[in-house]
Amino acid sequence: MILRQKISLIKLKQSIRLCCQKSQNSSKLLNDQLRIAAYQPSKIENVDISQASSIHSGNNRFSMIFPPPNITGNLHLGHALTATIQDVIARWKRKQGSEIQWIFGTDHAGIATQVVVEKILHKKYGKTRHEIGREDFLNETWNWKLEKGCSIKDDLKKLGTTFNWNKEYFTLDPNLSNAVNEAFIRLFEKNLIYRDNSLINWSCALESAISDIEVENLEVTGTTQIAIPNYDKNVTVGVLTDFAYKIVDSDEEIVVSTTRPETMLGDTAVAVHPEDSRYSHLINKKLYHPYRNEEIPLIFDESVDPNFGTGAVKITPSHDKNDFEIGKRHKLPNISVITENGSIIDNFSQFKGLPRFEAREIILNDLANLQLLRGSKSHNMVLPICSRSKDIVEFMIKPQWYVKCNEMSKKAVTAVETGEIKIIPSNFEKEWYRWLTNCRDWCISRQLWWGHQIPAYKFTNPENNNEIWIAAHSQDEAEMKFKKTNEFTSYTVTRDQDVLDTWFSSGLLPFTVFDWPNSSNEDLKKYFPLNLMETGHDILFFWVARMVMLSIELTGQVPFKEILLHGIMCDSFGRKMSKSLGNVILPEQVIKGATLDDLRKETEKSVEKGILSKSELEKSIQGQKKMFVNGIQECGVDALRFTLCSQNTKQHFINFDVNECVTNKLFFNKIWQATKYAINYAEIKNIKVKGIKDVDLGKLSTMDLWILSRLGNTIKAVKHANEEYNFHLSTSALKNFFYNNFCDVYLETTKNDLKEHDRGFSSAQILNLCLSIGLDYMEIFTPYLVKELKNYLPENVLFDAEKYVNDELENQINELLDICASIREAKSHLKLTKKHKSSIIIHVDNENHEKFLNNNLNHMLHLTFSENLKIITDRSIFDSEQFDMTLTANHMCSFGIKILESRDKSNASDEAINTKKLKKLEDELQNMLNVVSKDGYKEKANEKVQQKHRDKIEKLRIEIDNIKQIRK
Template sequence: MFQVVVEKKLMRERCLTRHDVGREEFVNEVWKWKTEYGGTILRQQRRMGASLDWSRECFTMDEKRSKAVTEAFCRLYEEGLIYRDLRLVNWDCGLRTAISDIEVDYTDIKERTLLKVPGYEKPVEFGVLTSFAYPLEGELGEIVVATTRVETMLGDTGIAIHPHDKRYSHLHGKFAVHPFNGRKLPIICDAILVDPSFGTGAVKITPAHDPNDFEVGKRHNIEFINIFTDDGKINSNGGPEFAGMPRFKAREAVIEALQKKKLYRGAQNNEMRLGLCSRSNDVVEPMIKAQWYVNCSSMAKQALDAAMDDQNRKLEFIPKQYTAEWKRWLENIRDWCISRQLWWGHRIPAWYVTLEDDEMKELGAYNDHWMVARNEEQALAEVKKKFPGKKFEMLQDPDVLDTWFSSGLFPLSVLGWPDDTDDLKAFYPTSVLETGHDILFFWVARMVMLGITLGGDIPFRKVYLHPMIRDAHGRKMSKSLGNVIDPLEVINGVSLEGLHKRLEEGNLDPNELATAKAGQVKDFPNGIAECGADALRFALVSYTAQSDKINLDIQRVVGYRQWCNKLWNAVRFAMSKLPDDYTPPPTINLGTMPFSCGWILSVLNKAISKTVMSLNAYEFSDAATSVYSWWQYQFCDVFIEAIKPYFAGDNPAFSSERSSARDALWVCLESGLRLLHPFMPHVTEELWQRLPGVKSHTRKESIMICEFPSPMELDK
């Protein structure tokens, strides 16, 4: 993500790509950006009141984590779980890198649709099936095929028909002729791919740019021709007429060229699924590339068994519905492509050896010339053993590892692995992982698989998956929509002008900036009011009952800010009834108390029990509701009002009632504030410190280190 942001920044500020500035300068720019902005999330967490051991802060690219990543790669390679292969990958032409299957977001298109694609000024047409004819060799006529990606016909190397389709029985073993380069395309019979009832029953085959065609190409041993450069332009294999064109402009040019040759047969609406990169939103292009892979079969089975084995279940998901998703994904897992053609990240610890007498000199030409090692010195020593007496050059793989590889090692690396540290012995495996459900497979599955394989056990026993925060309209938060909410802006408040300024400091293009500002004007015409951290925390917790999405309405946060004020006033009023020399009672005897006092302590006990039960069940919204209801509807609305007559003057008739009310008030305030503290740490700490008798009653220095309340034993 850092690389994507800095690339956009470079283009916006200097009109340069990373390739223009070179690897070293670009990586330095990313480090600068990380240094300047990398602490933002920590500032947000601190301001939100996160209780963490800040001395243990680390970064996935620091020296210790880098050592762990290198060691993990080498061990997995030595165990045969990492290998290099030439396969069809998901390619992002904007980022110029391969991405994994789960980094592809699919959008369903019902009919002709114009979509904005990064790098193109005009929207691009999708959801259209284009038909065209291939001339047949020997004046046998033509054969019509259809495709949603007509530009890929420049890389066609065959045409498939069903072996039992009588319409084409006379074409078995024949050839079509490519209209732009004269290439002979064999007409092959393939019952696996071709449905004779769909379309014309003839299918163009582009093995280098389609997953199904890739398999056909392997089955029938037909040629694989890559027609795209890494940045998505037509290369020389596409022919001089189209070379250098961006792929979607080439689409238009190919249609025009087919029309000129009278081979175009029309277009129609067509339902399709379009793959988009989750990071860049670019249209994913299938490309043949040599990449590094992790064999996930055995690891996935162990991760699956950890959650599904009734006899030896070790891993629990909360909510339970995600167990089924875990099963579905791991049962259908494919090997994980871990190499990325990026510059920011952990460099792959593999060196390519070019021998003096090698016929092919390009990087990676010979798969057995790779040497995986923990450092360059070790690689050099191993190369000399493998190729004794040979002259050679050695170059480290320029690619970096998928960021989820290093992230997947985090439960181990953060505790000092691969060293056998005291932390590792004490804290691995840990108890609970809390994260968003959107990265269940990106991160959680990888942590479990790598933890079992390298650490000998699952990294945690429970996984709590929180809902994803969306805006009040249910839309995914997006900078281009202007609906991204910075928690600091909710806590501190911000004007509409301040919201606009943040957008202007980002990487949006002029059109996106205008759209985003319009969105902010609509949603926050007066900016965002100062709400404080406690109100935001309480709102977010109360939202957790909302399925898998939180539609965050800032007005709800404002409501809890107002409730904080009411809480403050109620507690201050209650404390005004406790004299400075007040001493809390050692025990509470309900039998000597007025009904109102016994009642409030009884319902406090019930609230404590309900809250503890809900927290133990990870039902945080129910816990928050229990605490809120007691404070609002029972303590403030009923009890405070009920005892006011006892304190109206110094009527000696109410002397006993006043004493009981003071004791009940103190217990309610002290226990009630501790009950509320995890949800609203700041206001509860401030009020608790002001409680009479707190410091003299053998209490802790802070409410934060007090025990959470448990139901009281009340003498009847």
């Protein structure tokens, strides 16, 4: 048993029995022995706690799915946050008797996986995937998935997560693939999926379309050199180039400004603002294109910014989003310039085959020779970067598959408006409506091999090349469907080679994990719709909204009842975690600890994988040296979980500070030591703690009743916070109870009771009960710690702590504790320790208060480390005393300290302390007076709030008067 690390349980019990037979000093020896063993997470977190208890009552069910991580990835803090939040919810619902269906799975991650495997195969065979061939490449990818695939499952088990592991899925499993095909076919046959030529995000390095979420916006400050794939040297960006178009049949010219001069090959117009007087005389004029030997129009469009550059802009509909829209409005032709691999197309013989950024330099030189170049300057800009390949994104017009989103998005909006789906926190409802109002159609095809191949077949008439597309599970099924169309009898048929966007297949998961479209599946009936979808707010549209749209359309039901969103993980300074900044923290590094050398080696792996450039490596290492001067201390799983839940996860950004994990590890050690103390206490008193029924209620002290009340209020706070998913409030309540109430106060007061049999009996009961019940509520956050400590604490304690809630008693004890804290602070200022003799007199303003304090005098003596403490109500006696220091503790209490020995009293001045406190109280009073004197205060604040403010003002005035009396 870990708790007795240095001493076996048998030997410990023997030593306890021996100690009980010896003098009172034996308890000190016993405690000294137990202090050898401190809380060490690595000693107790090497067990498997990932198997959840299946105990549940009634028909209550609660279902969730985990956002499927990529098979290429390792567990990062974002995964750890999501998994911890969901596990806390699952554990909490189990405690309430619900049957939990919490499902884990992994995503095939089309682009990410293909990139990894392509790199491996190129290194192994020196061949591209095209040289290897589709079938062999897919076989290699499956082999890689089986051998090297996702380690996240093991990482999540170590995190203590309690998934229903026998329901684990992979998004390319046969049953899921069949469901994805069925979804595509149904949407296609409802005319909600169509094929069209439109502008898309294109990665030349991947030779595939990519989604918006895979595009990162890189802010470039002026002329900058950046590295991109397939180029031996850096590419220059952040330059604004001016060149001229000659006006046909005129000596005039129009100068345009661009950051992409190579795309001028595909310009089909120049645009100016209709109210720009500089160009009003050029209506209906044409411009001469120097490389296509043709004329292009000058057009007038209100979207043009007349203050940018010369006020005239080149229009390239095939390679720019804004230009594409302008082109549609003015019915301009689309002329492509760049091929799928990023080179200039063959139509431009002078530049054909050149990589786009090499062609840029040659075009600029040629424009200069043609006397059309008008100069360049440094320019701040935002550059779209492919997050997967780090390539500069091209915008291209390609034939792709699209989902019509307009009508489906309206249904998703209605689901939230009517409350059928609840978004938490509610401020994200505006984001929901913003994304889904006038929602653009969704490009779902990707030019990859790894993924769900689109179940669409093209039938082509060889006589006139007319074609028709049919969606089907197989070619045979497609041909049967095609023959019913009576389009043409002679045909060739080919299947689309593209695969579906990963977001499409993952968007179906809330029902496909339950074997949809098999409507007879019992799990689908029991667990769908899900109770909750918990995920990061950054994929609210890319995943969550699409799940809602697809579910309503395909099942007629919303996919879940609640959406719980958490923020983006940032470092302790509020910066997004980035490998280039050196501020990325991995869960494993927090759990096991990491030296600076470990952090550096992890960063070097990112360079090997192509995630970081060599130039970014040094910046990252320097960032690590600043962030983690001494590396990262080992904190353990529970400290990581507790720290993650201690953040207000509903905020937009979550600032993670690894030092908080260290602090929480120390907090757990406090509980660890308190548990040992409680066990020893019970052993010394020879008490078997079973339940509250064994306690003689008539013998409970004020502090016993207080700690039970605090326990009851803590449980109430935890329950309420958990139901609202405010786990930072739960952890705060538990930490306050164990740290400030139980360990720092109650446990300390029980040390006096060791000498008294009856009192000791009650104290032992309360110590063990508080730990047993309090840890039961803490278990959802710290499962490893609680699992270990439960071995030594009473089990199945039936005790309704909330019945012992006594707010009046808590207020009285709080005042007592405030007085004790003020006395300790004053003694610290006087440098008085336990060995120094002093006398303390406390003045209180009423007899009831005096009686209460005197009844708890022993506790006050212990909590103030004092031997001579007197409580009086007579102010004249108090004022007549000659104290070395006189202060106030609150509005009802003043106290004075006399030093009862010969020593230097030069530092015994209370003037500075009282002056500072007086200023603080007067400022606080003025603030309160400002609040209650504001216009409309009485109308806006209810009577309860107003009374609270009146009481606060009265207390401030009393204490201010008391300090002024002291200073006279």
